[in-house]
């Protein structure tokens with residue numbers, strides 16, 4: 215299913231409200247590195263995001279080592295950023 219890609223202006227406006235997130239060099243994804251107290255907290259966070267992802271049918275790319283989680287958000291069906299990435303970033307910020 216095709217999903218509409220954000221315009222550069224929409225992307226920049228969204229990023230201005232998401233200070234924790236950085237635009238990837240190619241402009242097609244946003245990234246954040248999150249630190250937790252220990253692995254239990256990090257994996258608890260990932261579990262909550264996984265439940266959101268399953269419900270939203272929108273899935274993060276991520277990497278975990280012990281208490282650190284690196285998250286990349288992009289919309290494969292839009293070949294770049296969509297409103298779904300912004301919504302997921304906002305959800306992540308609300309629970310991290």
Ligand SMILES: C[C@H](O)[C@H](O)[C@H]1CNC2=NC(N)=NC(=O)C2=N1
Nearest residue numbers: 271272273274288289290291292
């Ligand atoms: C078939 C299924 O709905 C799609 O492949 C969904 C699943 N999760 C997804 N997640 C992300 N990040 N981008 C997508 O384009 C995407 N598409």
